[in-house]
Amino acid sequence: MVVKTLSPMAVQARADILEFELVNHPLDCPVCDKGGECPLQDFTFRHGYPTSRIDGPRLHFKKPIPLSENIALDRERCVLCYRCTRYYDEVAWEQELTVGQRGVQSFITSQFDQPLQSIFSGNIIDLCPVGALTSRVWRFESRPWDMTHTESICSKCAVGCNVNLWQRRGQLVRVTSRENDDIDEGWICDRGRFDYTDVNDPSRLRTPRINGAKATWADALATVSTGIKGKGAKLGISLPKDITNEEAFLFKRLLDGPLRGARVKMHGRTALPAPIAATLRIKDLDAARVIVIVASDTESDVPIVNLRIKKAASKRGARLIVIHPDGVDLDRDPNTIHIRNAPGSAAAEVRKLASHRLLKSAGGPIAILYGDGLGSEEMADLAKSCRDLADAVGGNVMPLYRATNERGAIEAGVAGWDPLDGIEALLSWGPPPTAGIPTSVKFMAAWDHLPRPENEKADVLLPATTFAQRQGSYTNLEGTVQFLRPPIEVVPPLKESWEVLVELGAALGLTLDYAGIFAIQRDAAAAIPALAALAQPPSPEPAPEPVLIGPAHP
C-alpha cells in the first residue's frame, strides 16, 4: 500500500478540514500562549485559505476559565479534539474532566466546575493542540521563541522523568515534558511541572554569611570546617533529596576522611535497603501480566510509574494486586485485587501470595513493586519477602525509592537515615531536617538556596544552587543514570556545588584535586560500578526541534 500525504488531493482535503476547524476559532494568535508552538497555527500557515468564507457570528464563551490553580481553559479556542478528556479517562483514570452538552454546543468542563484535583492534570497543557488549555503559572510570561531550553531531568522524585527546562533572562519560566519511552512516555506530574517558582525567588541566597554578616567563601568555609571538624558522631549532616551523583561521590570522600563517623540523614529517604540484584526497569512493566504493588501509594510516591501501571492494566491486560492499608487510585480497575493489611504486616501478606493462583499461572512476566509504607514497614524483611516471592514465582522486583537520587546516594554510600538527636554540630544541606533542628545543636551551618526561619539560627549560611543551575546526574529508581543540563548560569558569588565541596574538603585538610565536573564524573565512574555511565556523558546540546514539512497553500 502506498499512502500519499502530499498529493494535491490530500493537501486540498487538509485545507478543507482546516476551514471547518477555523469556523469558530478566534484569531487571537498574537496574544495566545500557544502561538509559535501551535499545530493548528502551523497547519493553517501551510494550508489555510488567506480569507475566511464564514461571515456569521462565532461561538462565544466566557473566558478564560480557571480549571485549577495552574490551568486555564479557553473554550473559544477549543477545537473539541477530546485529547484532554481521553487522556484523563484512559491514562490518568480520572473522570473529573468531561464534555458538557453535545454537538455544536459541546464544551470541555470540569466536574461541577470544581477545580481539577489530579496530580497528573498538567499534561493536558502539553496535549492540547491549540491554546485552549494553558498554564496559569506561565500565562503571558514569554513566547516560545524568546526562551531557550535544555534537556534535563526532573528533581522532584526518584522516577527521573525527562523534562525540558525553559529559561528567559536567567529565570526559569517553564517546565515541559520530554518524551523518553523507557521512563516517562512523555508524561510528567504536576509537582515536576509547576513546582519551580523557588528558583526565581527574589529572596534567594547569593552571598555566604557568618552570623548574619556578609563574608567571603574562604572565611565562611573556614568557619564551617572549624565548627564541624573532629566531632565524630556529635556531627549531624542533613542531605537534600536531590543530591547529585557527583556531589554524593565527593561527599563520600569527606565522610571517609575528615568527617568520619558523622550521622547522616537524607531527606525523603525511604529506608529501603540497597538493591540486591538487578531490578526491574520501568519499561518492563508494559509486558508484565501481573503487577504486585506493596506498601506504596504509587500515585504520590512515584506518579509516573503509577501511570505505567495503569497502562499495563488497561491497555495490556495486566492484573494488579495491591497490598496497602488504605484505598489507592489503582482500585479503579474493577479487577484489582486489594489486600488491606494492617500497617507493618505487609511482609507477611507478601509471603502468603506465593500460593496465589494469579501468580502461579500468570502466563507472563510478574512485577513486584514495593515501597516503605511511609515508614510503617520493617524494610529489610519486606525487601527480602518480595525478593523471595519474585524468585518463587519467577518475577522481578522494583524498589520504589522516593528521594530523587536515593538510589545513587545508596550506591555512593551516603544515603543515611541516622537519627540526629543529641548532635552538637549540624551541617544542614538543602532544606532543614524534617524532624526539626535538635536543641542540642551548638553550631549550625546551613547550605540552602532560600532563606527559611530555621536558617536564621545558622552560624554560617552558604548559598546553594538549584536544580536549574546544577551540573551532574541522578540515578533513578530503576538505576538509570541521567544527566542534568542546567539552563541557568551560576553567577558569582554563587558557586557550583562540587566546587564548594572541593573547597570545604581543602578547609578540612582533604585534597580533592578537581578542576571541573568531568574529572569528578570520570573518577566516580571508575570508583562506583553503578555509576559507570558517568564516564560518557551525552552531548549537552538539545535535540533539534522537529519541523513540520509540507507544501504551502493548496
Place this chain on the structure above:
Amino acid sequence: MSTKGTSDAKDAENGASKGPSDAKRAESPHGTNALPEHVLEEIRELPARYPQHRSAVMPALDLAQEEVGYLTPEAMSEVAAALDLDPGYVEGVATFYTLFHLQPIGRHRFYVCTNLSCSLRGSSEIVEHVKKAIGVREAGEVSKDGLFSYEEVECLGACEYAPMMRLDHEYYYDLTPETITALVVERRAPLSAAAKASRRRTPVAAPDKAPPKKRVPRTKKIG
C-alpha cells in the same frame, strides 16, 4: 467493599473493592441527602440489568429527576456514588440529553413538536399560544406560579396527528389554541382527587375530531 484487614488472599479477591474506593473519590463535592433512601435503593438495583454497570446511569438519572424535579449537582453526585461512578461522568451524560433538566422547570412541561410535519400544520402558532397561555417568553422559562414550562422538541413520532405535543407523560394530537387553553386552565384549577386520577388516562382531543383509538398503518406491509 472490604475495609478490614484480610488474611487470605482469595477472600480478599472476593471482597475486592470495585470502582472508586479512595477517600478523594468517594467524597462527593456536595452534601448528602438529595435523594431519599428508597430511590437510592432502586438505583443500586439497576446495574444488574445491563452488561456494563455504567449503562444504568440513564434510568438512574431519570429516577433522580422524577424525585427532585430537576438534576441538582447533589442529586448527580448521589447517583454517581450509588452506581460507583465518577460524578463528572454522570454530569457529562446529564448535560448531553435535553430531557435531563439541570435547571428548575415547571411542574407541567409542554414538549411541542416543531419538526417538519408539525411545522407545516402550524406548530409555530401553537408555540406562540403556549407561551401566551402560560405567560413565559422563552423555552425553559418557568411560569410565575411555577406550574408550567415549555420546550420545542424534534419529531415525537406522531406526524399523522400534526400539530402535536407531549404534556408531561401524555401525547396530545391535532392541537388548536383552544386545546392549549383548556389544558392550562384545567391544570391551574385546584383538582379533586377523582379528576386528578382521570387526568392521567384521558388525553384531551381537539373538539371537532376525536383521536382514533388505534393507529391505522398507512403503508403496505413489506414481505
